[in-house]
Amino acid sequence: MKKDKNYINSIRTIKEKCIGCTHCLRICPTEAIRVRNRKMELYDLKCIDCGECFKVCPTGSIYSFYDNIEVIKNFDYNILIVPNIFPSINFGMLSYEDVIKRLFSLGFNEIWEEGIGNEAYLIALQKILKETKDTIKPIIPTSCPAIVRLLQVNYPLLINNLTVINLPLDILGNYIKEKRKNIKSFGLFYLSTYPCKVTALKNPLGLKSSPFNGVFSLSDIYKRLMIEKIEGSGEFFKSGKVGVSSGRRGGEEDFLEEFKVISIDGIWNINKFFDEMEEEKIPYFDYIDAKACLLGCVGGVFLKNQNFLLNFYNQREEEKRRKSLMSDVVEKDIDEFLKDENLLLTEKINPRPQYLLSENMDIAAKIFQEVNTIYDLLPKFDCGSCGAPSCRSFAEDVVLNKIKLTECKFIEEKNL
């Protein structure tokens, strides 16, 4: 799949459903949301697809973009990667093996667990931590794409702390692509539970083009699996213990036990930590096991009511797989995974500064002063009744002509 530079975010809204309750407004870590005329509006350039807004919306107005599963008909041979938390999902009466069999019947020839990519990622990281002395520490991971984008949007000063290793999903995708290159027409797909990963496939981070041909929604497929009774078969590649636990808060930390690693979950906690890091107030760490969702990927977006259950099942699944630390493929073929072309980012991940007022410094300075003038007039309650998440963001919107100053309830027209 070619990189689509215009694909910015995966979060979408259904205007008709939105009641303008503003629950989503202040939960957004990058101030990407406004509520105008009782409808949510997204500043898509600021959105990092963390999914926090989705989690709090009481009306189901927020959803994520996905491809239609019909696209697999365009290929003769189809490979599906299931998310690292997939084995931890409770499918009711169905066992995990049954679920996989039913998945095959939807038209897939091979199914791989994403955790395999996480295993390769962690081995590579361990190598870097051991062997490369001059890396900037603490290393910030690529394993959570929402974190990478948070860095691009809010923390330009920390961008060089990002690891040079690809997203685990891309490492696995690259590996499979290379291994199956003799098959003429094959499609590679991902089953996603998070908007963050949809965007990471549509507009890959640090890669010219994505190894994937499409991405499907777990909730979509879940429904089909429940109805579809037919069982299929094919090749199934399981991850080991490490792959399973990598989706949980602290999972990466467990694997990297010989290093000084700190685990942080929740986008707001990470925001605070990165603030402190920018201020250089953080003691030495080798690596930050940072996951935007609370609890880690098991707290993932589209499983909003199941988070603690998933965490529980994830620990169980890890226990079940304790005998095989790593997947068989990783054990046998790690050198292949670690080849530069599979492993390393091919493009530098640059800041995507949305806090920036203008590209041109003269203009930015002018706007900044105007924003300050307006801000001084405001009560600084950050009450949100104007539809902006903070008085400062409101002042910016006013100067950029996106809203009228009189939308602030505390400003009386006669005083202007």
Next chain:
Amino acid sequence: MENQPLLVESFKIIGKDYENGGEASSKIKSILKKLGIPPEIIKKVSICAYESEMNIVIYAYEGEITLFIYKDRIKVEAKDIGPGIENLELAMKEGYSTAPPEAIELGFGAGMGLPNIKNNSDRMKIDTDIGKGTTLTFEVDLNEKG
């Protein structure tokens, strides 16, 4: 060198206010981010601004830090009312410090502040008047692209 600043912002600093020490430099950092100044330059300015802010907090009674942004450079002026610096040459030496116990307890007093400013800025100047106060000015140049 351009002489007309694009932006001027000032921040008051209170002596011995360790709790809020560092806030002015943190605000300066966020302004520079908003203006799209390259990260490497922001880092240098922040280091220098922080060191000068903390020196006011530790040694002076009160002061003010002013940020001037020019098209070609960033200037910061840290002006305080305080005891002044008796021996400038000595103060500039790495490791020289007269930090009081409460500052040492908080991790200051390595005698690295002023040398750090010198190393991270393109120009630095100190005017000091014993018994009256000190004004430290430093500048960091923006490259053509900035």
